[in-house]
Structures are given as C-alpha cells and as structure tokens.
Amino acid sequence: MPSRINIKNKITFSFIALLLMMSATAIIAYLLVQQVERKLYRVEIIDNFLNLTLELRRYEKNYFLYHLEEDYLDNVQYLDRLDETVRKNNDVFTASPSEVEADQVDKVLYSYRKNMSQLHSLILVLGTETQTTEREHLLEAIRESGKKLTLIAEQMAGKERESIQNLLQTSWSVLFSTTGTVIIISFLGAMLLREKIVNSLKLLEGYTRKVAHGEMVAPPEQRAEEEIRSLFQAFTRMNNELHLRQRQMVQSEKLASLGTLLAGVAHELNNPLSNISTSAQILSEEIDNPDREFHHTLVKQIEEQTDKARDIVRTLLEFSRTGKFKKQELNLNDVVSSAIRLLRSEIPAEMAIELDIPADLMVWVDKQRMQQVFLNLIKNAIDACGNHGKIWISARDFLSEGNKEIEILVSDSGPGIPPEDQKKIFDPFYTSKDVGKGSGLGLFIVHDIIESHGGAITVDSRVDEGTTFIIWLPGEAPTP
Numbered sequence: 176m177p178s179r180i181n182i183k184n185k186i187t188f189s190f191i192a193l194l195l196m197m198s199a200t201a202i203i204a205y206l207l208v209q210q211v212e213r214k215l216y217r218v219e220i221i222d223n224f225l226n227l228t229l230e231l232r233r234y235e236k237n238y239f240l241y242h243l244e245e246d247y248l249d250n251v252q253y254l255d256r257l258d259e260t261v262r263k264n265n266d267v268f269t270a271s272p273s274e275v276e277a278d279q280v281d282k283v284l285y286s287y288r289k290n291m292s293q294l295h296s297l298i299l300v301l302g303t304e305t306q307t308t309e310r311e312h313l314l315e316a317i318r319e320s321g322k323k324l325t326l327i328a329e330q331m332a333g334k335e336r337e338s339i340q341n342l343l344q345t346s347w348s349v350l351f352s353t354t355g356t357v358i359i360i361s362f363l364g365a366m367l368l369r370e371k372i373v374n375s376l377k378l379l380e381g382y383t384r385k386v387a388h389g390e391m392v393a394p395p396e397q398r399a400e401e402e403i404r405s406l407f408q409a410f411t412r413m414n415n416e417l418h419l420r421q422r423q424m425v426q427s428e429k430l431a432s433l434g435t436l437l438a439g440v441a442h443e444l445n446n447p448l449s450n451i452s453t454s455a456q457i458l459s460e461e462i463d464n465p466d467r468e469f470h471h472t473l474v475k476q477i478e479e480q481t482d483k484a485r486d487i488v489r490t491l492l493e494f495s496r497t498g499k500f501k502k503q504e505l506n507l508n509d510v511v512s513s514a515i516r517l518l519r520s521e522i523p524a525e526m527a528i529e530l531d532i533p534a535d536l537m538v539w540v541d542k543q544r545m546q547q548v549f550l551n552l553i554k555n556a557i558d559a560c561g562n563h564g565k566i567w568i569s570a571r572d573f574l575s576e577g578n579k580e581i582e583i584l585v586s587d588s589g590p591g592i593p594p595e596d597q598k599k600i601f602d603p604f605y606t607s608k609d610v611g612k613g614s615g616l617g618l619f620i621v622h623d624i625i626e627s628h629g630g631a632i633t634v635d636s637r638v639d640e641g642t643t644f645i646i647w648l649p650g651e652a653p654t655p
C-alpha cells in the first residue's frame with residue numbers, strides 16, 4: 176500500500192507532534208512550578224506564624240515569672256499579630272491540610288486571649304503574691320493553648336513541606352517520562368523516515384542500474400515516496416527522450432551510409448542498364464533476322480538484366496526502410512553478397528573480399544538488419560585496410576549443448592585495434608576517424624542488431640596483424 180503522505184509532510188507532522196508534546200510538557204512543568212511556589216508562600220506564612228507563636232510564648236513565660244506589665248503588653252502585641260496573620264491568610268489556615276480544624280486556630284487564639292486578660296486582671300487586683308486556684312487554672316489553660324498553637328503551626332508546616340516534596344517528586348517523574356517519550360518517539364520517527372527514504376532511493380538506484388544496462392523497464396514508482404516518485408518520472412522522461420534521440424541518431428547514421436550507397440547503386444545499375452540497352456539495340460538492328468532463337472536469347476538477356484536491376488533497387492529500398500523487426504529464414508551467402516553489392520563502389524580495385532560460407536547455410540534473421548551488420552563491418556574493414564588489403568568472411572554451424580549455433584567471422588588484414596581501444600569500439604559515438612568521416616555508431620548498431628537476434632559479438636584483434644569480428648547467432652529452426 177503506497178503511502179499518500181509525502182516526505183515533506185511526514186517531517187512536518189513529526190515536528191508538529193513533537194512540538195505539541197514538548198509544549199504539553201512545558202505547560203505541565205509550569206503548572207507544577209506554580210503550585211510549588213504557592214506552597215512555598217504558605218510555608219513562609221506558617222513559619223511566620225510559628226515564629227510569632229514562639230515569641231508569644233517567650234513573653235508569656237516572662238510574664239508568668241516576673242509579672243512585668245511590659246511583658247504582658249508584648250504578649251498581647253504578638254497575640255494581635257497572630258490574629259492578624261490568621262485573618263489575612265484565611266485561605267492558608269482554612270484550606271490547610273493540617274488535622275487541626277481551621278477554626279480551631281481561631282478558637283485557641285480566642286481562649287488564649289481571654290485567659291490571658293483574665294489572668295492580667297487577676298494579678299492587677301490580687302497582686303503577684305496571692306496564689307489562688309483560679310489563677311492556677313488560668314496559668315494551666317494559657318500554657319495549654321500556647322502549646323496547642325505551636326503544635327498546630329508545626330504540624331501545618333510539616334504537612335506543607337511534605338506536599339512540596341511530593342510535588343517535586345511528581346515534577347521529576349513527569350519531566351523524566353515525557354522527555355523519555357519525546358526522545359523515543361523522535362528516534363523511532365527518524366528511523367522510520369530514514370528507512371522510507373533509503374528504501375525509495377534504493378528502488379531508484381536499482382531502477383537506474385537496470386536502465387543503465389539497457390533494459391526498458393517501468394519504474395517501480397508505486398512503492399516509492401512521492402518526492403522519489405516524481406524523481407522517477409523525471410528520470411523516465413529523460414530515459415525515453417534519450418532512447419528517442421538514440422533512435423534518431425541511428426536512423427541518421429543509416430541515412431548517411433545510404434548516401435554513399437546511392438553512388439554505388441547508380442554505378443551498379445549502369446551495368447544491367449547498358450547491357451539492356453545493347454541487347455535492345457542489337458534486337459532492333461536484327462529485327463528482320465529470321466533466326467528466332469537469336470531473338471529469344473536477346474530478350475532473355477534483357478529480362479535477366481532487368482531482374483538484376485530490379486534486385487539492386489529492391490535491396491536499396493529494403494535497406495532504407497525502417498521496417499518492423501521480422502525474422503525469416505535466409506541463405507547467409509545471399510545476405511552477405513547483397514551487402515557487398517551495395518558497397519561495390521567503395522571497394523578499392525586491389526582489395527580482395529573472400530567468402531567462405533557453406534552454400535546451404537541458412538540463418539534465421541531480419542534481412543535488412545543483417546545486411547546492415549555486414550555493411551558496417553565490411554565498411555570498417557575497408558576503412559582500416561586502405562587501398563590494399565584482404566577481407567575474409569567465413570561461417571560455419573555447430574552444435575552447442577544440443578542447440579545449433581552459427582559462427583560468422585569477418586576478418587581483415589588491417590592495422591588492428593589496440594587492446595585499450597577494444598573495450599570502447601562498441602560504445603556509441605566512439606570513433607578514431609576524422610571529424611565528418613566516422614560517426615562512431617557503426618559497431619554500436621551492429622552490437623544492437625546482433626543482441627536483438629539473441630546472439631553475441633566480440634572482437635579479436637592484434638596490432639599490425641588484423642582484426643576479426645566474431646558473431647554467434649542462434650540457429651533457430653523455422654516453425655513450419
């Protein structure tokens with residue numbers, strides 16, 4: 176199933192997802208910090224309350240010991256301040272997690288104040304020396320309330336500190352787990368993305384390798400990411416364009432050789448035409464000759480020469496046509512001979528071309544294309560040998576693993592091809608000839624044609640000794 180989301184969007188989505196997760200983490204962290212801040216503020220208030228309580232109790236103790244008026248006043252002052260603290264921070268004391276009821280603080284403070292003022296009045300009236308049970312009661316109650324206040328403050332502070340500890344613990348685990356999750360998700364995402372991109376690129380690589388080997392395969396774009404798919408499309412367009420250009424070049428190379436052939440054909444046609452003309456002339460002069468046999472011979476000659484001329488024209492027509500690839504059973508001698516005939520005008524007078532092909536050797540080939548093969552090979556041999564030289568064309572059939580095969584050798588006595596050039600001669604546009612003389616397409620086309628017949632071609636060449644092109648063709652039996 177090809178994914179419909181392209182790489183760009185995938186990256187964008189991953190980024191957005193990560194961003195959202197990180198924002199969520201930041202918000203959670205912010206809220207936690209805020210809560211800790213609030214708790215710290217409460218702890219401060221409670222601490223303050225505790226300190227005030229301790230001061231209150233210090234003056235309470237002094238007053239109990241020395242009964243000084245100023246100690247009492249100080250005690251009352253601290254009591255006021257405690258009251259004020261509770262009043263101002265009602266929320267802290269009511270929403271406190273302490274086990275002590277909130278209004279208990281109020282109550283304790285209230286009874287402390289009441290008892291203290293009673294004690295004060297009692298001491299003012301009775302003096303410091305008189306010990307009464309009422310006074311003892313008051314002292315006891317005040318001490319009790321003071322202790323309670325300290326206990327409440329201590330308990331509240333303890334609880335708050337504990338809850339801060341818990342909050343910090345929570346913050347740690349939240350931060351730790353979200354950071355871990357973000358890291359794991361980004362790692363997995365990156366791996367997945369990498370895998371997808373790398374896989375797509377591998378597909379492209381495999382495809383280009385196939386194309387480089389000359390295979391015309393459809394690009395496997397379905398399985399690739401969108402970006403890579405458009406790369407595939409661009410690549411396919413380029414490849415098709417190149418194939419088209421190549422075909423055009425091959426065609427123009429053919430047209431170029433056709434040009435040189437035309438001269439040869441004109442020359443070739445001259446022979447049968449002048450023979451026809453001579454025969455016709457004799458016939459018109461001897462029209463009154465009663466020898467019917469003689470007339471018959473002349474007409475026969477005209478017929479033969481006309482056939483020859485027609486053959487030449489037909490060969491030329493066949494050659495110029497870019498017909499469909501069509502294999503047929505042909506006599507190899509005929510194919511080679513017609514190629515040589517087309518080249519007649521280019522073959523120097525002193526050059527010898529020897530054929531050593533069994534008269535009945537049949538091949539299963541596309542006629543026009545096979546002619547092109549011999550034409551290109553012979554032309555190269557002529558170019559290599561110069562005016563003097565020898566060309567042999569031989570062929571044989573043999574059995575290879577039970578299948579009939581045909582081996583054709585095209586040899587020349589030319590200067591040979593240096594080993595380092597032998598690798599390049601089948602490449603398109605490789606030529607050692609001057610500009611305008613060689614296109615470098617001749618052997619490329621030969622190679623292409625032989626391969627399209629399911630055969631193979633190699634070269635065996637030694638500098639200063641000569642060159643042999645070896646062609647193998649499958650000896651297919653024509654289906655009846």
Ligand SMILES: Nc1ncnc2c1ncn2[C@@H]1O[C@H](COP(=O)(O)OP(=O)(O)O)[C@@H](O)[C@H]1O
Nearest residue numbers: 555556559600606607608613614615616617618
């Ligand atoms: N029979 C041969 N002897 C020596 N060199 C040859 C022969 N055939 C081909 N070559 C070399 O191979 C090259 C490529 O040949 P070809 O593809 O036919 O292109 P072109 O003939 O246009 O140069 C030639 O330029 C030549 O250097």
Ligand SMILES: [Mg+2]
Nearest residue numbers: 551555617618
């Ligand atoms: Mg050539």
